[in-house]
Amino acid sequence: MKGIIIAAGKGARMGQLTENCPKCMLRFGRTSILEQNLRLMNYVGCDEVVVITGHAASALPDVGIRKVHNPEYEQNNVLHSLMMAREEFDDELLITYSDIWVEQEVYEGLLSTRGEVVLVADTDWRAYYVGRDQHTADEAEKIYFDEDRRVISIGKHLSETPLEKGLAVAEFPGLLKLSRDFAPKFAASFESLNARIERNAPFQKASRWQNAYLTDMLQQLIDDGFPLELAFIERGWAEFDTVQDLERVASIGEQQKLYSLSRYLDAT
Numbered sequence: 001m002k003g004i005i006i007a008a009g010k011g012a013r014m015g016q017l018t019e020n021c022p023k024c025m026l027r028f029g030r031t032s033i034l035e036q037n038l039r040l041m042n043y044v045g046c047d048e049v050v051v052i053t054g055h056a057a058s059a060l061p062d063v064g065i066r067k068v069h070n071p072e073y074e075q076n077n078v079l080h081s082l083m084m085a086r087e088e089f090d091d092e093l094l095i096t097y098s099d100i101w102v103e104q105e106v107y108e109g110l111l112s113t114r115g116e117v118v119l120v121a122d123t124d125w126r127a128y129y130v131g132r133d134q135h136t137a138d139e140a141e142k143i144y145f146d147e148d149r150r151v152i153s154i155g156k157h158l159s160e161t162p163l164e165k166g167l168a169v170a171e172f173p174g175l176l177k178l179s180r181d182f183a184p185k186f187a188a189s190f191e192s193l194n195a196r197i198e199r200n201a202p203f204q205k206a207s208r209w210q211n212a213y214l215t216d217m218l219q220q221l222i223d224d225g226f227p228l229e230l231a232f233i234e235r236g237w238a239e240f241d242t243v244q245d246l247e248r249v250a251s252i253g254e255q256q257k258l259y260s261l262s263r264y265l266d267a268t
Contacts, residue, residue, distance in 0.1 A: 008054025115229030
């Protein structure tokens with residue numbers, strides 16, 4: 001099994017804090033989000049971890065990871081950044097955004113959930129956005145699912161209350177698993193779309209194919225009739241996307257049940 005961490009973005013909402021380093025390298029006491037993700041990926045059995053680099057790539061360590069660079073990180077978005085590593089899609093994959101702190105139990109739950117594509121889905125997500133006015137609930141990548149846990153829709157800017165009755169809402173933190181059999185099919189599907197969609201053409205909720213999110217690709221899988229499985233959690237993770245998130249790190253750690261993060265903060 002391989003781990004892939006998508007860490008190419010500039011992290012503009014962190015201002016000068018990420019001028020010379022990626023968001024995942026910001027310090028939380030004696031550690032960083034990158035170090036936490038590496039610990040967990042090694043713990044659950046990843047034989048190697050690939051980091052997609054872009055902004056401030058030289059600030060990332062040279063030990064414990066293998067780097068794949070995205071030279072177009074300023075022009076594209078999460079999906080195209082991830083697919084810079086599509087040659088790695090020959091094994092079971094754990095894929096994560098680089099700016100999320102996740103507890104060990106979340107990884108364990110993801111690994112124990114069967115499916116070709118399994119997404120972490122937080123059903124207790126709304127309180128996280130109370131007072132979070134630099135990154136609002138409208139930006140949360142929401143998952144609509146029915147009583148049979150069948151995923152209907154996924155993406156940014158979905159309403160907190162689906163118009164269709166009988167659907168529930170969870171948040172996708174940015175952590176998923178692809179099976180060994182499906183990973184190359186995912187890459188092939190992307191290749192097919194990339195060959196026929198113009199860079200500036202719309203795709204799903206993205207105004208431009210080149211700026212598509214990972215959730216846009218996941219929605220395409222849903223539209224093509226492919227079932228996505230969900231590994232449900234209640235908190236146990238947090239995204240650090242803005243200066244406000246860093247300023248609130250202690251309260252976020254308590255609210256989101258980030259017990260491992262709290263230990264690192266208490267040790268400083």
